[in-house]
Amino acid sequence: MTTSVLQSVRIAPAEVRDALSRHILVDGYHLVQDIEKSHGVWLHDAARGRDMLDFFGHFSTTPIGFNHPKMATPEFSRRILPTALNKPANSDVYTTYLAEFVETFARTVPEAMRRHLFFVEGGSLAVENALKVAFDWKVRKNLAAGKGEKGSQVIHFRQAFHGRSGYTLSLTNTADPRKYQYFPRFPWPRVRNPHLRFPITEQVLAATVAEEELAVAEIERAVAENPDDIACLIIEPIQGEGGDHHFR
Template identity: 50%
Template sequence: MEAVAVDGITPQDVQAIYMEHLNAQGMMPMVLDMKRSRGVELYDQLSGRRLLDFFGFYASSAVGMNHPKMLSDKAFMERLTEAALNKITNSDVRTVHMARFLKTFYRVAMPDHFRYAFFIEGGALAVENALKAAFDWKVRKNFEKGYRREIGFQVMHFDQAFHGRSGYTLSLTNTSDPRKTMYFPKFDWPRVLNPKVVFPVEAHLEDIERREQLALRQAKHYFHTRKDEIACIIIEPIQGEGGDNHFRPSFLQALKDLALENEALLIFDEVQTGVGLTGAFWAHQALGVEPDLIAFGKKTQVCGILAGPRIDEVEDNVFHVGSRINSTWGGNLVDMVRFDRIMEIIEEDDLVG
């Protein structure tokens, strides 16, 4: 197979350049053929090998490489090029490209009963803005209850969670690899046992139920001892990096009930579980439990948060007050244009329930 060179750089040059300029430890020993790869078949430019993709770029590939409905769509390719030539600050400047994306997103991706969307670059920042929305909501709730100082800045989360590597999320992430969080400052936020399902469920049901009850007791204890301090409960509907850990819908519903009882918001981190991974567009739809906030990313290309009706229990929430949550770019327009077409493909081919 003839190796493709880009401006004189051949596939054989790639590893040396990466090692010279980056900490490239742990990277795959291959050079991806961007043109030849199709769907879940990836080609290595070094060896010519055809590889079956079980990786999906950290579960961020929605319809595989070089989908024919994308490559053959001239209008889409023109929109993609226009979006790529200039990086627009979507938080300030309107474009027909983003308007088209928004129409498709609200038609195809927006869950029933959800009202608001916010877009940003990066899954960790999506989670952070979900937390900020919850903090703002809880502090204002506490002011309404008579508090004269700001209170409501804690986040209940779970063992083996991965929610990102930035700011607030460092206090939540706790998987088996300590390098991702050690020596970085963290908040003392309440962490609860994760009563993950052990399969087959029937053979382990008694132990699963015991662990669920223990986790709920821990959560209730934290709500009791940290009264009005906990703004939200955050959980991945299926924990990814923590070990492909599943939870029973009844446990997730119990968390929702706890959040309602204690004036906290339930956040589902669907950065990895969204866009068809469970057969439904969002994992919570397959599980039958509706959260108050969703953090999304990866297969959506652009990241962000979605909010349901409970956010409007506070009139001046972050979706009503300008600049409470924002960023320079407001999400990447190229990603929006790409996901716009991906959603159309999902819709046209009926890929999710």
């Protein structure tokens, strides 16, 4: 038996969009990031040979910028390479890399929380697992009180974005309905989002307070109309995709 090896592919920056569009949807920005030349808050566009101040942050997934100096040392490269080539984290197979990461991470959270860490690869799945914890807690509480298997609803806000999978599809309701409109969803209570508007004047603040009071009333009504069935309430401190909405 012989195994064929594909020739390595090299694509010039000017050809990136054409190459991608032959296989996937290409509706992103008209730039080609040079990963090696990007630095700090500056994204280097290889298509035009320019540095661009990055206010995007890859959907806020690059909070420390590009090529941070402390991540460009020979020691860091030596330690990161094995974890890039292999899977260092698994629920049943452990590594020193996993143990060192967990121990380091645990030092950054309150001591009372260090016994119950749970790591998930992805934002949507993190939200879903948080919801599962709430469902489990609420249903067990109701069963113990003789109220039956209830506790399966989530109060959430208009223009929220919590993900595009499973439970999160029932929460996401931003401007582009194609992200959720034809998928099965739960009719969970949805309330107004009393976000601030800028600049914050006395009139704006008064209007925000009034909206907050209406939102609280809607939340209380949802709880009253669904006795013992509300497992939790979920809110983004800042609604990003919903429109850069800041809450007080």
